[in-house]
Amino acid sequence: AQRVTQPEKLLSVFKGAPVELKCNYSYSGSPELFWYVQYSRQRLQLLLRHISRESIKGFTADLNKGETSFHLKKPFAQEEDSAMYYCALSTGGGNKLTFGTGTQLKVEL
Amino acid sequence: DGGITQSPKYLFRKEGQNVTLSCEQNLNHDAMYWYRQDPGQGLRLIYYSQIVNDFQKGDIAEGYSVSREKKESFPLTVTSAQKNPTAFYLCASSGRDNSYNEQFFGPGTRLTVL
Numbered sequence: 001a002q003r004v005t006q007p008e009k010l011l012s013v014f015k016g017a018p019v020e021l022k023c024n025y026s027y028s029g030s031p032e033l034f035w036y037v038q039y040s041r042q043r044l045q046l047l048l049r050h051i052s053r054e055s056i057k058g059f060t061a062d063l064n065k066g067e068t069s070f071h072l073k074k075p076f077a078q079e080e081d082s083a084m085y086y087c088a089l090s091t092g093g094g095n096k097l098t099f100g101t102g103t104q105l106k107v108e109l
Numbered sequence: 110d111g112g113i114t115q116s117p118k119y120l121f122r123k124e125g126q127n128v129t130l131s132c133e134q135n136l137n138h139d140a141m142y143w144y145r146q147d148p149g150q151g152l153r154l155i156y157y158s159q160i161v162n163d164f165q166k167g168d169i170a171e172g173y174s175v176s177r178e179k180k181e182s183f184p185l186t187v188t189s190a191q192k193n194p195t196a197f198y199l200c201a202s203s204g205r206d207n208s209y210n211e212q213f214f215g216p217g218t219r220l221t222v223l
Contacts, residue, residue, distance in 0.1 A: 034210075096142075
């Protein structure tokens with residue numbers, strides 16, 4: 001069965017510091033990975049997907065099939081990055097998503 | 110916001126009662142989903158529907174039921190058989206326009222069992 005692991009419940013960094021939110025997955029097939037974000041008092045929304053290979057709000061994530069990881073990175077954290085981040089795995093079959101438990105990112109001044 | 114709506118925002122239920130949560134979307138999306146969000150557990154899939162009049166169980170379907178009579182609507186009923194129903198419930202939808210890759214979420218309903 002597929003599984004997504006986000007080992008950090010809370011990550012606190014200073015403004016301007018690099019950020020790395022960890023995500024590991026287990027799935028025997030070809031995965032599609034996503035990062036979703038939930039800002040305070042806002043809806044859960046897509047941040048980025050590995051298939052697009054894009055940078056959104058300065059964030060990037062590279063799929064590493066060898067390490068089964070999809071870590072989210074940003075070189076310089078901003079205060080507005082404070083939010084709850086969820087890594088998600090799609091394994092097809094109805095386009096279901098399996099979510100990790102989430103990491104709360106707090107960017108301090 | 111618009112697009113996908115959920116009602117009510119807060120819902121209180123007595124033990125032993127069934128309660129129905131509403132989810133409506135005007136995005137013309139074929140697929141709709143229900144998730145349950147608990148602290149420290151992320152989102153867990155309850156039910157999903159890829160097309161009208163068809164739906165499948167997710168990972169935690171016990172104690173829940175759904176219907177999909179219209180494309181726009183996917184109501185979730187939390188039955189008295191659900192042992193721990195107090196939670197935050199999120200509805201989502203996705204469509205063919207982005208190959209179903211992106212799910213759009215509603216604002217959620219917080220259910221509390223008294």
